[in-house]
Amino acid sequence: MPIKAIGSQRCIIDSRETAATLLYSTDSGKIIEIYNELVPSVDDPRLKLFDVEDFEDVTPKVILPGLVDSHVHLNEPGRTDWEGFATGTRAASSGGVTTVVDMPLNAIPPTINVANFNTKLKAAEGQLWCDVGFWGGLVPGNLKDLIPLVKAGVRGFKGFLMDSGVPEFPPIDKCYIENAMSELSNSKAMVMFHAELDTGSQETSHDNHHQETDSCQYDSFLASRPDRFEFDAISLIIDCLKKSMAANSGKGPSVHIVHLASMEAIPLMRQAHKDGLPITAETCFHYLSLAAEKIGKGATFCKCCPPIRNEKNRLALWEGLRDGSITSVVSDHSPCTPELKQLEKGDFMSAWGGISSVGLGLPLLHTVGSTLNPSVSLMEIVKWCCENTAEQVGLQHRKGHLRIGYDADFVIFDPNAKQRVTNPTVYFKNKLTAYNGQELIGIVQRTILRGLTIFDVSHGGPSKSPLGKPILEPREH
Ligand SMILES: NC(=O)NC(NC(N)=O)C(=O)[O-]
Ligand SMILES: [Zn+2]
Ligand SMILES: [Zn+2]
Secondary structure (H helix, E strand, O other): OOEEEEEEEEEEEOOEEEEEEEEEEOOOOEEEEEEOOOOOOOOOHHHHOOOOOEEEEOOOOEEEEOEEEEEEOOOOOOOOOOOOHHHHHHHHHHOOEEEEEEOOOOOOOOOOOHHHHHHHHHHHOOOOOOEEEEOEEEOOOOHHHHHHHHHHOOOEEEEEOOOOOOOOOOOOOHHHHHHHHHHHOOOOOEEEEEOOOOOOOOOOHHHOOOOOOOOOOHHHHHHHOOHHHHHHHHHHHHHHHHHHHHOOOOOOOEEEEEOOOOHHHHHHHHHHHHOOOOEEEEEEHHHHHOOHHHOOOOOHHHOOOOOOOOHHHHHHHHHHHHOOOOOEEEOOEOOOOHHHHOOOOOOOOOOOOOEOOOOOHHHHHHHHHOOOOOOOOHHHHHHHHHHHHHHHOOOOOOOOOOOOOOEOOEEEEEEEEEEEOOHHHOOOOOOOOOOOOOEEEEEEEEEEEOOEEEEEHHHOEEOOOOOOOEOOOOOOO
């Protein structure tokens, strides 16, 4: 059982930066020992104890736990021209992501029942460069499929309260939400929502027929999806959760708001936490790094739903993240073919909504976080992108931390090196991102998954063969 060792003066272990030496098995893929100091050499008796033959001191680079990106649309099978398991998971590995959890939609068939899930798993075979978990879908008529999908190994479910953008994944209503929460209230499966709801209670710009809006102007799109949509959706979800708990002697499913984009929803999350409700929220790299004021005419590669809002909102999301109202940061990597982005026409209202960024998050947050006061620490990024996302997906017993017995998932990160994002060099299939030309501080040098190198910037990038596995253990956390 070959035991290897890796160390640095800078390791992020349980919310602190410390010198450490990590011993791990390439057979079991687990961390088997951690010394809270950097051993001087491979001859150190503490390494001899384990017959370690390979020890690497990577100082001054930082060793972080592998990132868990719980919101990625890999879109295979069915829309494999939009992404695919191989390109999406290679892109993830390039950014220190050792686990992604694949969304139930844009693939055809969507993951709304066990038969469709098995079709997806077949398509994934031999194509995973990182570990991949799976979300199921909440759609009208599939309530009876939820528990069988939990038993088949999905981590939870996502549903939309508005059009999802794809016809085979229709939105759900209050009645369905209440029934799904009741169905899942005794399972560990997480119930997640795309929280935008148009109650029609107030005019939005696309209702104002008399007012001509230019659909190539970002503000026209922004005005069509106001903060109120998120506020009303999250209010409804919280009401349904309270009702579900009341009907089940105070116990409800864990609920999660995906891609929270509006600062106006933050007080709702704060109050829900004060009320002790089992609800969390994520935001995304693009909401923390981009602002409406800077999105030019026709820049449809910045279109996503909910929309990127203004600079004041962006800073408020950082505050919500730092005070715990928002618990995690993910990519919501939602690619499509260039044609669907309508780059020539630049029509925000008809272009596909989704931003591609899987694998860019760590340097992005490190760069943008350095402009805040106080600047964002690597400990915070690990909390938001490793620890809290691992807990969200029920893998906090094996992922998200550098701990003995956990998967040997490491990122070797150079926090001072600079890189420039350019569309041709990104690893995802459709080489279009909202960060083209942007200089980032920080480079992922290497990504190690269960003790095996899946990405090495000095050895051609992604590993020659796919070393990732599907995560299908029924959720117990
Ligand atoms: N069908 C999608 O991929 N939708 C996604 N699109 C975004 N966020 O713009 C999402 O997460 O809602
Ligand atoms: Zn969504
Ligand atoms: Zn999404």
